[in-house]
């Protein structure tokens with residue numbers, strides 16, 4: 001406890017010496033009793049728009065501020081991209097130990113994680129058929145470290161190991177398991193802590209609210225922003241946000257905050273599966289963003305079994321940017337097919353069900369079936385598809401509900417039990433979405449007069465112009 005609080009105090013003192021201004025109305029709190037590490041808490045009432053702390057850009061742990069950027073060509077960083085470049089720089093700072101400018105900051109960052117990357121096989125198995133299991137990316141990261149990071153470390157070994165005469169040998173030793181683990185730890189830190197840092201001079205490509213396109217955010221340099229990254233998050237409890245200025249970054253209150261309340265940043269509208277993958281925790285407040293994915297492989301199996309698979313039609317749908325590796329069902333309240341079912345999936349199914357003549361007619365006009373008009377055949381097929389997706393999970397929703405252990409709150413359970421419980425909450429959320437979709441489709445079929453009784457004739461009003469599909473963003477991969 002003393003070490004933990006001592007490290008917090010040393011960190012805050014270092015940050016202030018580095019030019020940060022921290023409001024006396026906040027403190028860094030030990031929230032380990034709630035499995036939330038450190039967090040920032042108000043010690044006095046705070047008004048809306050009040051600045052909670054101000055961090056100079058020079059204190060950001062980034063490529064730009066690292067000594068490596070003065071010694072290593074910009075093209076090397078460009079070829080590595082923002083993520084790998086920051087791993088490279090953080091690795092350098094970690095290996096520098098107490099000599100690093102950021103040593104006091106690095107010592108308050110965790111060395112153990114609950115993110116999916118670090119789960120054992122039996123823990124991951126509790127997620128059952130959740131698509132998030134295919135998005136952990138451990139092997140891809142290993143490959144990136146070996147094929148892109150190690151060659152750069154070797155090339156600049158003299159600089160990276162600060163003139164050590166064993167520099168080349170040390171660069172070779174970066175392949176060792178303990179060093180690869182360190183790379184994974186740093187990558188995990190970046191995933192849960194780093195910010196996409198807006199440049200000092202404002203960009204032209206932001207919208208009226210100051211937000212950039214997602215692809216442009218991806219190209220932004222990543223940086224570790226001390227203290228800004230000590231804020232936890234909990235879906236709709238967000239009460240603070242970081243504002244980018246020329247020389248400083250200001251964390252400001254978005255609403256009045258009472259003394260004793262925790263200060264929360266916004267990690268985004270993440271489904272609980274993704275929250276677990278990136279941040280290693282979940283809360284019920286994120287259930288509103290839950291998603292279940294139906295893979296294209298399953299769609300292909302089912303369309304083949306139904307005798308409606310058509311390469312020619314899939315090619316056309318690919319040209320129209322309808323096909324994907326998977327299709328999401330989103331949470332909605334109240335649940336509706338239109339809000340929750342991926343329009344691309346509906347278009348795909350309806351296109352494969354069309355009589356050839358009808359398909360040819362649409363194709364010749366560059367059109368697609370309308371996603372808001374589901375035929376009875378379409379509903380019947382989607383219903384079967386959803387049942388098949390549910391069957392991919394090894395237990396049913398009812399079985400999960402029966403074995404729910406209410407005795408111990410998730411946040412207090414020992415690590416393994418907590419991971420099991422978090423995985424179970426994720427898979428239950430996904431199964432609930434499937435059940436809601438199944439029920440809504442069954443209702444639609446009943447309304448339409450039973451399976452296949454009525455098939456909508458596609459006319460000119462029944463199709464959409466190219467590009468007329470409003471896409472919801474897929475969950476990140």
Ligand SMILES: C[S@@+](CC[C@H](N)C(=O)[O-])C[C@H]1O[C@@H](n2cnc3c(N)ncnc32)[C@H](O)[C@@H]1O
Pocket residue numbers: 034035036037038039108109110192193229230231232233234278279280281283
């Ligand atoms: C940006 S950091 C926040 C600071 C972190 N609590 C610490 O001690 O370093 C993100 C990490 O904080 C934890 N976290 C954030 N919000 C949380 C919450 N509402 N409940 C539990 N843990 C949370 C998770 O471990 C997450 O990966």
